[in-house]
Amino acid sequence: MFPDLHVTTGIIGSVVCFLLYAAPILTFRRVIKKGSVEEYSCIPYILTLFSSLTYTWYGLPVVSSGWENWTLSGISSLGVLFESTFISIYIWFAPREKKKLVMMMVSPILIIFGMAVFFSIFSFHTHQMRKVFVGSIGLVASILMYGSPLVAVKQVIRTKSVEFMPFYLSLFSFLTSLLWMLYGLLGKDPFLTAPSFIGCLMGILQLVVYCIYSKCKEAPKTNPDIEQADELKVVTSQDNTKGQKP
Numbered sequence: 001m002f003p004d005l006h007v008t009t010g011i012i013g014s015v016v017c018f019l020l021y022a023a024p025i026l027t028f029r030r031v032i033k034k035g036s037v038e039e040y041s042c043i044p045y046i047l048t049l050f051s052s053l054t055y056t057w058y059g060l061p062v063v064s065s066g067w068e069n070w071t072l073s074g075i076s077s078l079g080v081l082f083e084s085t086f087i088s089i090y091i092w093f094a095p096r097e098k099k100k101l102v103m104m105m106v107s108p109i110l111i112i113f114g115m116a117v118f119f120s121i122f123s124f125h126t127h128q129m130r131k132v133f134v135g136s137i138g139l140v141a142s143i144l145m146y147g148s149p150l151v152a153v154k155q156v157i158r159t160k161s162v163e164f165m166p167f168y169l170s171l172f173s174f175l176t177s178l179l180w181m182l183y184g185l186l187g188k189d190p191f192l193t194a195p196s197f198i199g200c201l202m203g204i205l206q207l208v209v210y211c212i213y214s215k216c217k218e219a220p221k222t223n224p225d226i227e228q229a230d231e232l233k234v235v236t237s238q239d240n241t242k243g244q245k246p
Contacts, residue, residue, distance in 0.1 A: 005186060006183065006186040006187050007071065009179060009182050009183045009186055010069075010071030010072065010183050011071055012179055013071070013075075013176065013179035013180050013182075013183050014071050014072075014074065014075035016172060016175045016176050016179055017075045017079070017172075017176045017179075017180070018075060018078065019168075019172045020169070020172035020173055020175075020176045021048075021075075021078060021079050021082040021083070022082065023166060023168045023169045023172050024045070024082075024086055024166070024169060026166070026168075027040065027166055027169075028086055028089050028090075031089060031090070031093055032089065032093070035093055036093060037090055037093050037094045037098065039155065040090075041151050041152065041155075042087060042090045042094070042098070042101075042102050042105075043105070043148050043151055044145070044148040044149055044151070044152070045083050045086045045087050045090065046083075046087060046102065046105050046106055046109065047141070047144045047145040047148045048079065048083050048145050048148075049079075049080065049083035049084065049087065049106070049109065050109045050112075050113070050141045050144070050145070051076075051079075051138065051141040051142050051144075051145040052076045052077070052079030052080045052083055053076075053080055053109075053113045054076075054113060054116065054134065054137050054138040054141045055072055055073070055076040055138050055141075055142075056073050056076040056077045056079075056080060057073075057113075057116070057117060057120070057134055058072070058073070058076075058131070058134045058135060058138050058191070059071075059072040059073025059074075059076060060073050062120070062121065062130070063120060063127065063130045063131055063134050064127065064131060065127045068187070069187075069189075071183075072180075072183075072192070087102065087106065090102060091103070112137070116133070116134060116137050119133065120133055120134050131191070135189075135190075135191030136191070138191055138195075139191050139194060139195050142195030142196070142198075142199065143195050143198055145199075146173070146177065146195065146198050146199035146202045146203075147198075147202060149165070149169075149170070149173065149202060149206055150202070152165040152206075153165065153205065153206060153209050156209055156210070156213050157209070157213070160213055161213065162209075162210050162213050162214045165206065165209075165210060167210055167214075170203060170206035170207050170210055171203075171207065173199065173202070173203045173206065174199075174200060174203025174204060174206070174207060175203075176199070177196045177197075177198075177199030177200040177202075177203050178196070178200050178203075180192055180196040180199075181193055181196035181197050181199075181200060183196075184196055
């Protein structure tokens with residue numbers, strides 16, 4: 001029953017993780033429609049790509065024992081496809097300065113992943129050693145990925161607007177972290193449990209900030225009578241000014 005619960009949690013986690021990967025589709029639909037990346041940051045997508053690449057490799061039989069982490073590897077490979085697409089769209093519509101910045105961030109990530117694959121194959125000869133090596137890189141990558149929304153949180157606090165921090169992205173990020181933390185606990189895998197726990201905390205922070213500033217944004221609209229009175233004063237003032245002209 002225990003292994004079945006582990007697999008079931010992995011499947012549910014994969015479904016929710018799919019929703020997390022798919023959530024930015026609406027964001028990039030807006031980018032394509034407007035032909036501009038506006039104030040959106042590409043950092044979360046780049047770091048998610050790094051994490052997805054690492055855990056795709058981590059879940060394969062080369063690193064893990066058999067297919068014990070096939071759900072993790074499967075959904076992570078789908079994440080690589082999603083994030084690569086989003087980054088490509090971002091680069092296409094971004095101004096030159098942002099294009100260069102994105103390329104400068106993506107290049108070292110691909111190099112680090114390539115080196116991780118090379119060393120895990122040729123330098124380590126047991127699954128346990130490979131899991132420790134690749135899992136350590138994945139742990140760092142996941143912490144960076146879960147910490148990347150802090151950029152959006154900072155922007156929300158600065159602008160007092162949640163426009164550029166989509167709610168569903170924050171929600172699915174929290175749910176995904178929670179489920180993968182349970183998956184890691186059931187499988188006694190610290191390289192999944194630790195970063196997912198941090199992801200839970202970051203997800204809660206994002207949701208709290210969203211709730212606070214979404215209310216702040218809507219507050220001025222709650223009393224239309226005052227707005228109408230102000231408009232009437234402006235019109236009356238303009239009429240009086242016209243009447244005083246010779």
